[in-house]
Amino acid sequence: MKRAIALLSILAMAGLFGIAAVGAGYETQPADARIYDYSTPEWEMPDGSPALENGTRGGTVYVSAISNPRKWNDVTAHETSTTQYTNLMFDGLVDLHPVTGALVPTLAKSWEISEDGGTVTFHLRQGLKWSDGVDFTADDVVFTFNDLIMNPDVETDSRDGMELPDGNYPVVTKIDDYTVEVKLSTIFRPIFNQFTFNIMPKHKLAQYVHKLNPDVPAGTFNEAWGLDTDPAELCGMGPFIVASYQPDQQVVMTRNPYYYVYDTNRTQLPYVDKYVILTVASQDVSLLKFRNGELDGLGIRPSDVPLLKREEAVKDLTVKVGGGVYGTLWVSFNEDYGLTEGDPYKDNLRNLFRDLRFRKAVSHAVDKQSIIDNLYNGLATPQWSFVSTPSPFYAGRDYYGGPVTESNAVTYEYDLAAAAAYLDDIGIVDTNGDGYREFADGSTVEILLETNAGNTLREGFCLILQEDLEAIGLKINFQPVDFNTLVTRLLGGELYQAAVLGLTGGDDPHGGSNVQLSTGGLHFWHYSGAEEPYDIEVRMNELFALGAGTFDNDEAFEYYKEAQILFAEQMLGMVFSVNQASTYSFQNRLGNGYIASPICSPSGNNGLGYDLVYLK
């Protein structure tokens, strides 16, 4: 999730600043080096992609970005235009495996959790150095968490993520130079995601922190490592270090000679010498430069696929269509519609929406294949879960971080007869022969279906769904509306009837607790569940608490699997449609280009997500 590849160009010599001060590198491979063994199951590529392989060192790789960085200060960064660079300069105690998405040890080589779950002890890799040759120790870890992230003087988005459910914060303590203890007032598994935070160099940055250096005013750190910083001052534990920066032109990054990752040939990564990120005006320019061979990799849109497919053979590049992306697309029916108004018609609709048979009928009426073929040109797969497919907790896997087999998938075949049967069973039938079903009181079952105007995929989904729901006798009034208006209606409790929208996704299902918990701020289909939860919502709440309350990822997987299956079988607060395939393209001169995925490049930047690509 942190890795994005930046390229360094020979033009670094013409940069505004000098080359970063770097040391000479390790004399021998550190004993605690992290080893990428591509022959192990964790590195097995999904989707039939070619296996990764040991590469050779050398060369410069080029990618692009459509915005300049705003700073080199990772802790205070609020924007991906900065973190796409800083995520290459730094590393955390743990990180997501670029293939499986599972949490793996990085700067920490191992950890233990006490029996009561109240203490996590991290054992750091020993003998590592910052890019300037200074030793990496527990002091840097404690500094990062205690003096930066949890320092109220520091303007960081990371602090909120450290808060435990009981309102306390972890207490991070140095035990010795290579051991860090984290005390937790409550077991909270998602806290581990916070240990992916990039570790900062104390020897460089402590000087800017008022609590450590009273000579500087409080808040000085917020201005540290701006773009005017001499790159010689920057240092990190990541694969690359900024060598030069030319606004609106490029960022040049060179290899970190003390990067601690090696392959099984004892070759130190990163393989490439330099990364250059060219600043371009638009995605169109990126595409053009990629076609011209000026860029080595690119995250592409489905609409780019035909253009690049015709050039794939001629220009020796690869168009990779991979697994799903983070996020969901769904239709949802408001189970609180008109709850407090006492309007008989609204009561009818609300009761209909609350009937699981109705939501199952809709599930059978969503023609996912049509959506895939007509709206996504085949570049999507059926979606059934609220957890994104790249997540290691996705229940389409058989175990945490395992390959996607869909053996657990809850599917509703596109079957209008089955859909109609559910509606018949509810008791809403066409009594007057006008083609539409009526409630018992004779009023037509008429539903307002909304989505945000201008989103052609969602509008297309609505039109397909409208046609199918009308085919089973439901009168659907489709109305695209302004996005902010739609959000207001969605969050308004009683306002919307049916809506098509999407949610972002992430690696940890806990990130969706604001949607799935009956008390969640985005539990939009049943806000009254906060006070009067359904039995199934009570169970969902329990499962989310259980999932967050164990540090055992395998155990947590089972809880979240049950939650996903329950949601699909018995809740259906959202009827999911399809998940867009991830699409990337890279020049065939790039080895290991197939690593590109949403796990490696969650923002879709560049398409090349990691430190193991090389030039053939």
Place this chain on the structure above:
Amino acid sequence: MKRATLQIGLFTLVIIAGLAFAGFGLDRNELVAIAESGTINRIAPSISMAAGTELAKEYAETKTQAELENLVMNGATAGIRTAARLALSIVYSSKTVVELTALATGDIDPAIRKAATAPLQLFLVEMAADDLYQMAISGATKEIRLAAADMYYLKTRDNLTAASLEVAACSSDSEELEYMAGVYLGGFYLSFNKKTMEQVEALAKSGACAGLKVAGATALTSYLITTGLTVEDLEVAVTEIDPAKYPELLTAYEDALAHAYGS
């Protein structure tokens, strides 16, 4: 592809067979020999051009702008002229939009104009789609109209479908828009609306209009590259195809041969 019957003289057959001993890919000396050979240029200019395509990078690195411009216009063989034009595009990439536009629309050798349009596209791509559309209709030269049409379809790719391109390929407001609609359509025939190699080859030969033939040829080139045809196969093919009767088909084989030379 079934092996075509050779219809050229024995002397040429010997030359081609000899060159083809290298199998896939040729080294620099071989490419130069082909590109600069007057005999090959006379008998099989397509082969000469294909070799020239692969020499472009070397020309860009070893020759001056003035030398390249001269070779574009006066090079002795199609291969030399092709190499020079492609190399000139690389050299021109440092020019301003004003300079490139002047070259692309000037009363100069069409090959020079064509060389200028490749780097000019990096500026054209920033224009609004409507403006590109107008330029594709009324641009001062065929080269600028073609470049604008290319960028127009790139800018509007989110809305493209095979069906819309099939219409545009045969009926647009300019030949250049029809041509580029065909090029973009070729990509659909390799992806979202996949056609077989046989289907696209038939389209390249007998499509209902020039734009559809271009679509077929565009897709065919990819198939020709990926189906493992040898240099020899392709050299024979390009000499077999009647350029007057099947120009689009010939282009597909020429492009595949150029790729084979460079592999």
